[in-house]
Amino acid sequence: MRTxxxxxxxxxxxxxxxxxxxxxxxxxxxxxxxxxxxRQAMLGSWxxxxxxxxxxKIVAAADAFTTADKDAPSQAAQVQxxxxxxxxxxxxxxxxxxxxxGSIKQACDAGIVVVAFDGLVTEPCAYKVTIxxxxxxxxxxxxxxxxxxxxxGNLLYVRGLAGTSIDADITKGVEAEIAKHPxxxxxxxxxxDWDETTAQKAVATVLxxxxxxxxxxxxxxxxxxxxxxxxxxxxxxxxxxxxxxxDELAWWKSMIPSGYNTWSGSEAPGMSTFxxxxxxxxxxxxxxxxxxxxxxxxxxxxxxxxYLASTPVxxxxxxxxxxxxxxxxxxxxxx
Amino acid sequence: xxxxxxxxxxxxxxxFVGAVLVFVAAIIIAGGHGAGGMxxxxxxxxxxxxxxxxxxxxxxxxGPGNVDxxxxxxxxxxxxxxxxxxxxxxxxxxxxILAAIxxxxxxxxxxxxxxxxxxIPPIIATLSASFIIQTxxxxxxRGLQVKPPPAFEAMSDARILGVPLLVLIALIVSALLxxxxxxxxxGRSVMAIGQNQRAAWLAGIAVGRIRCLTYILCGALGGLxxxxxxxxxxxxxxxxxxxxxxASIAVVVIGGTSVGGGQATVLGLWGAALFLxxxxxxxxxxxxxxGMRLLITGLVIIGVITVAGGGRRARR
Numbered sequence: 001m002r003t004x005x006x007x008x009x010x011x012x013x014x015x016x017x018x019x020x021x022x023x024x025x026x027x028x029x030x031x032x033x034x035x036x037x038x039r040q041a042m043l044g045s046w047x048x049x050x051x052x053x054x055x056x057k058i059v060a061a062a063d064a065f066t067t068a069d070k071d072a073p074s075q076a077a078q079v080q081x082x083x084x085x086x087x088x089x090x091x092x093x094x095x096x097x098x099x100x101x102g103s104i105k106q107a108c109d110a111g112i113v114v115v116a117f118d119g120l121v122t123e124p125c126a127y128k129v130t131i132x133x134x135x136x137x138x139x140x141x142x143x144x145x146x147x148x149x150x151x152x153g154n155l156l157y158v159r160g161l162a163g164t165s166i167d168a169d170i171t172k173g174v175e176a177e178i179a180k181h182p183x184x185x186x187x188x189x190x191x192x193d194w195d196e197t198t199a200q201k202a203v204a205t206v207l208x209x210x211x212x213x214x215x216x217x218x219x220x221x222x223x224x225x226x227x228x229x230x231x232x233x234x235x236x237x238x239x240x241x242x243x244x245x246x247d248e249l250a251w252w253k254s255m256i257p258s259g260y261n262t263w264s265g266s267e268a269p270g271m272s273t274f275x276x277x278x279x280x281x282x283x284x285x286x287x288x289x290x291x292x293x294x295x296x297x298x299x300x301x302x303x304x305x306x307y308l309a310s311t312p313v314x315x316x317x318x319x320x321x322x323x324x325x326x327x328x329x330x331x332x333x334x335x
Numbered sequence: 336x337x338x339x340x341x342x343x344x345x346x347x348x349x350x351f352v353g354a355v356l357v358f359v360a361a362i363i364i365a366g367g368h369g370a371g372g373m374x375x376x377x378x379x380x381x382x383x384x385x386x387x388x389x390x391x392x393x394x395x396x397x398g399p400g401n402v403d404x405x406x407x408x409x410x411x412x413x414x415x416x417x418x419x420x421x422x423x424x425x426x427x428x429x430x431x432i433l434a435a436i437x438x439x440x441x442x443x444x445x446x447x448x449x450x451x452x453x454x455i456p457p458i459i460a461t462l463s464a465s466f467i468i469q470t471x472x473x474x475x476x477r478g479l480q481v482k483p484p485p486a487f488e489a490m491s492d493a494r495i496l497g498v499p500l501l502v503l504i505a506l507i508v509s510a511l512l513x514x515x516x517x518x519x520x521x522g523r524s525v526m527a528i529g530q531n532q533r534a535a536w537l538a539g540i541a542v543g544r545i546r547c548l549t550y551i552l553c554g555a556l557g558g559l560x561x562x563x564x565x566x567x568x569x570x571x572x573x574x575x576x577x578x579x580x581x582a583s584i585a586v587v588v589i590g591g592t593s594v595g596g597g598q599a600t601v602l603g604l605w606g607a608a609l610f611l612x613x614x615x616x617x618x619x620x621x622x623x624x625x626g627m628r629l630l631i632t633g634l635v636i637i638g639v640i641t642v643a644g645g646g647r648r649a650r651r
Binding site: 034035036068159162163188189190191195196197200201202204205206207208209210224225228231232233247313314 | 361364365366368369370371372373375376379380466473481482492564568569570572573574575612615616619620622624625626628
């Protein structure tokens with residue numbers, strides 16, 4: 001009996017030296033919405049990479065939790081549940097930049113590592129996977145439009161969900177960059193809520209009163225609906241920036257014969273896996289800065305077929321991140 | 336002169352007056368441009384509110400407490416069922432439409448069973464049913480937007496003599512249901528139950544059966560709306576029906592149907608649906624930001640219901 005115990009202790013100590021320190025740690029994903037293709041792909045990528053990491057004994061658990069409704073109070077309650085359930089790290093896509101700060105502070109105080117991505121939080125104790133959306137997305141769209149419309153023209157801006165930090169950030173970049181291009185003018189903006197249906201409705205209501213639109217700035221997930229609204233109203237098709245959705249990419253491909261050349265960019269849903277590896281590195285005892293920047297996934301015409309082939313019908317172009325990529329990103333951010 | 340006064344006293348009149356006023360305001364804001372485009376966009380978008388509004392109207396007419404809050408979830412599921420069954424094949428359009436309506440009817444039946452068998456108030460029964468339906472939808476549709484077949488897309492955009500086909504479908508459905516409501520035993524029974532359930536029962540009306548059929552009818556209209564939305568907006572999605580929770584109730588009330596039940600008007604639904612769409616067109620044309628849009632929409636609905644409700648109380 002005693003020898004058996006000793007033997008198992010010996011094996012356990014061997015194993016712990018062979019494996020990462022995070023091998024006994026549990027990571028939870030706190031998510032507040034699952035009703036669109038982006039979030040579904042985000043959860044799918046998390047599951048894929050998380051299960052593999054559990055199978056490889058890198059972490060003990062990588063569970064995903066989604067609240068029943070979109071609002072912040074339900075997610076705050078969910079975070080408190082995760083604290084009680086004894087997770088070592090919580091990776092969170094937050095419903096609000098500050099409404100969850102109280103719960104997140106409680107988690108930090110309980111010694112839990114909190115890593116926010118996509119929907120970020122302002123609580124200073126949380127680690128953040130940041131994307132400079134203002135520059136790499138908002139301003140970049142205007143640069144791409146300016147490149148394709150050298151003579152300028154009227155722009156329509158289809159914004160995201162009002163009141164979200166994502167919408168505010170992208171808009172900041174759009175406004176800053178458009179000031180540098182006097183021949184481009186935003187003549188109207190509507191809220192498409194990153195949703196084809198909402199975007200199509202919103203654009204349909206505003207189109208009849210607008211002059212000829214040369215380009216559409218948007219925030220992804222709304223490009224196809226916007227195109228349908230232009231088509232239904234019988235207006236000439238403008239240059240519409242796209243957001244990596246399969247229907248947007250397929251529509252782009254169908255427009256290529258007419259010389260249509262646009263640009264597509266969006267956060268890859270697999271960024272949840274980037275946040276996962278950041279959490280794992282912290283649990284592993286690595287030194288990680290409070291902010292780890294990453295880039296968005298952009299698609300230009302030569303890559304279109306490749307991404308179209310790998311994106312499921314109705315889904316969004318995706319890329320998952322490896323531990324190595326994240327280790328490199330952390331090293332770059334630490335400099 | 337008398338005819339005008341009679342028309343002005345009709346409960347549905349107010350909604351049309353509102354729609355015209357907001358339409359004119361939108362044209363003025365747009366500087367006189369695009370009136371035709373606005374009217375066409377408004378009619379196309381109003382269709383979807385009218386169809387769910389018809390279902391909600393029948394349910395509300397059953398009397399105090401009756402309401403179907405499962406419509407948004409019902410629409411979302413029906414859109415997914417229809418698109419998955421059609422699976423992009425033109426030959427499967429009719430089965431897809433029928434399946435969507437069937438899915439809505441099943442939801443209506445479940446709603447009624449929750450209300451009648453488990454004695455749960457409709458507001459809670461239909462709201463909790465909607466959580467279940469939404470979960471079924473998410474696991475069935477996986478959040479993917481399945482596209483409609485090409486012929487169904489073409490149908491959604493088709494126009495006959497300049498009038499969108501969807502508008503014609505909604506007009507036909509409205510006309511049929513107006514006849515059912517005012518001329519058929521079923522419709523008269525719904526109104527009788529709404530006026531006094533006990534009196535209706537004593538008069539020999541099969542109250543349970545009529546209520547059950549009403550919830551099924553409402554579910555079927557939600558299902559029909561789901562498939563039409565999926566065609567017009569090029570694909571199913573879980574939250575495609577989200578805005579019809581408030582909208583379906585708002586058009587019923589603004590349209591002049593009595594919130595307390597027993598009185599209904601199909602015509603008013605059209606006025607109210609057009610009013611709400613024109614309001615969105617006006618606010619978007621004005622360039623109001625999202626907060627301002629929601630604020631004004633809310634205030635206007637409260638204002639109209641106060642005015643309309645006050646007028647109705649006075650008539651009683």
